[in-house]
Amino acid sequence: MARSFDLSVYLVTDRRLCGDRGMIETVRQAVAGGVTLVQLRDPDASTRELMGDANALQDILRPKAIPLIINDRVDVALAVDADGVHLGQDDMPAKEARALLGRERIVGLSVGTMEELRASEDSLPYVDYVGIGPVRGTATKPGAGQAIGAEGFRAVRERIALPAVAIGGLRSSDAAELLAAGASGLAVVSAICAAPDAAAAARALAQALRG
């Protein structure tokens, strides 16, 4: 369906965690370390800020053919010609997002619990991958819900016939357990954004995921 993508080292941005280095420079360094996909996530940004950030990220990511996914905002993804969107349970339903974005773009969906899985049944045919979590406790997203652990990840993952990325409180040391539970990769915010050396943090994840 969509263009090819690699979920293994999936960076979700949070500019509040990037410090003086800034979000764009953090992504530049993380890309040098081996990030395979970037999701621009900034619920507090204005539409203009989001578009500006997306354009700046595309300058870094396009030459390396690393997809840029926009969190929530189908309109922004279209306006900047991003590679796709990542939708939460309260965002635009995947069916409508797919109709707007076309077959080529990537549509991801967050599914954290069995209840959310049931609620997603109509959406999954329009989705390319799912994000499952929070696997561990996380301070990055207040209200992310109860941590489900690797076993909770596996239980949801087994019921979805799509690639799945694990998210929430994850570090490179979690890679082996989650790969064994069926993850295609780890989606991280603080493990890279809050790391003093974002390139080294991304490299450690890439190495752990390669096994």
Ligand code: TZP
């Ligand atoms: N969705 C579920 S948990 C989460 C998001 C965006 C935040 C994960 O952040 P961190 O810092 O990797 O725990």
Ligand code: MG
């Ligand atoms: Mg959302």
